[in-house]
Amino acid sequence: MNNQRLAGQTAWISGAASGIGAATARLFAAEGACVVLVDVQADLGKSLEIEILSEGGAAMFIECDLASEKAIASSIRQTIDKFDGLQIIVNCAGVTKFKPLHEFSSEEWDHIMGVNLKSQFLSVKHAIPHLRKAQRSYVVNIGSISCFVGDEGESVYSVSKGGVMMLSKSIALEYAADGLRCNCICPGITDTPMLRHHLSTTTDPDRTLAERMRRTPTGVCVQPKDIAKTALFLSCEDSSGITGTHIVVDGGLLAAAEWQSPAQTAFMVQNHEKHTHETKALLR
Ligand SMILES: NC(=O)c1ccc[n+]([C@@H]2O[C@H](COP(=O)([O-])OP(=O)(O)OC[C@H]3O[C@@H](n4cnc5c(N)ncnc54)[C@H](O)[C@@H]3O)[C@@H](O)[C@H]2O)c1
Numbered sequence: 001m002n003n004q005r006l007a008g009q010t011a012w013i014s015g016a017a018s019g020i021g022a023a024t025a026r027l028f029a030a031e032g033a034c035v036v037l038v039d040v041q042a043d044l045g046k047s048l049e050i051e052i053l054s055e056g057g058a059a060m061f062i063e064c065d066l067a068s069e070k071a072i073a074s075s076i077r078q079t080i081d082k083f084d085g086l087q088i089i090v091n092c093a094g095v096t097k098f099k100p101l102h103e104f105s106s107e108e109w110d111h112i113m114g115v116n117l118k119s120q121f122l123s124v125k126h127a128i129p130h131l132r133k134a135q136r137s138y139v140v141n142i143g144s145i146s147c148f149v150g151d152e153g154e155s156v157y158s159v160s161k162g163g164v165m166m167l168s169k170s171i172a173l174e175y176a177a178d179g180l181r182c183n184c185i186c187p188g189i190t191d192t193p194m195l196r197h198h199l200s201t202t203t204d205p206d207r208t209l210a211e212r213m214r215r216t217p218t219g220v221c222v223q224p225k226d227i228a229k230t231a232l233f234l235s236c237e238d239s240s241g242i243t244g245t246h247i248v249v250d251g252g253l254l255a256a257a258e259w260q261s262p263a264q265t266a267f268m269v270q271n272h273e274k275h276t277h278e279t280k281a282l283l284r
Pocket residue numbers: 014015016017018019020021038039040041064065066067092093094095115142143144145186187188189190191192193194195
């Protein structure tokens with residue numbers, strides 16, 4: 001069941017081929033939006049486009065490397081050509097790399113900052129003339145708990161996410177008078193291919209994940225659809241009046257300076273089983 005809360009709206013979603021972006025695209029399409037799926041992963045993006053179309057939704061995949069301003073500008077033009085308007089931007093694409101700060105090359109710095117932060121500026125820059133035409137428009141930037149706390153080995157990613165928070169406030173202020181609201185979502189440990197890829201680089205992925213979950217008060221991973229639901233809330237008038245701020249979706253992780261879950265509760269076991277099933281489907 002859905003409420004068609006996004007009927008008549010077009011949403012440009014970066015990083016839409018996978019994880020949080022894909023969950024957001026599915027939910028927005030089910031809520032009646034025309035969704036523009038922007039990503040470098042053509043196979044995954046195309047198959048999501050086919051899936052949404054086959055369910056009666058409206059979707060268009062655009063292969064786009066967000067490191068290129070030209071490609072971003074072109075994706076906005078294609079959006080207008082196809083759907084004749086643009087009301088929602090969800091900047092979700094992201095990359096990370098783990099190593100000590102001094103081992104990063106300046107090219108690696110530029111790439112992470114380019115995809116995670118600069119692409120959010122560029123999508124808004126090129127979309128603004130169209131967003132301004134709408135009575136109401138929405139920008140949702142995906143940040144991270146790294147907007148607030150550092151993580152050893154993930155310095156460049158953390159710097160980029162700190163920037164996402166301030167970019168979101170700046171967009172909110174500059175375009176508030178045009179009816180545009182901009183907010184940032186800060187996910188905690190979320191079960192996506194990005195997380196699974198990172199875990200696979202550790203010696204014992206299951207153990208690494210279990211250790212992280214012990215630091216999370218709910219004891220379970222955030223799911224991509226949890227973030228998608230928050231993005232939906234921030235992309236319609238359910239969130240009227242909210243702009244220039246953030247919503248943390250982290251299972252309570254940032255609420256405690258230290259946390260050690262006591263044991264597996266019935267809640268954790270149930271959710272682990274449910275989510276393991278969902279994650280397998282996601283990774284297929
Ligand atoms: N998974 C987590 O635990 C977690 C936690 C906090 C924040 N986030 C953030 O959530 C967002 C989505 O991440 P996810 O976990 O769904 O990861 P994901 O890897 O599943 O999805 C990221 C998407 O971004 C796309 N992308 C990467 N570089 C690109 C480029 N140059 N051009 C176009 N597309 C590109 C990828 O192809 C991929 O489809 C990211 O901004 C990430 O930083 C994730």
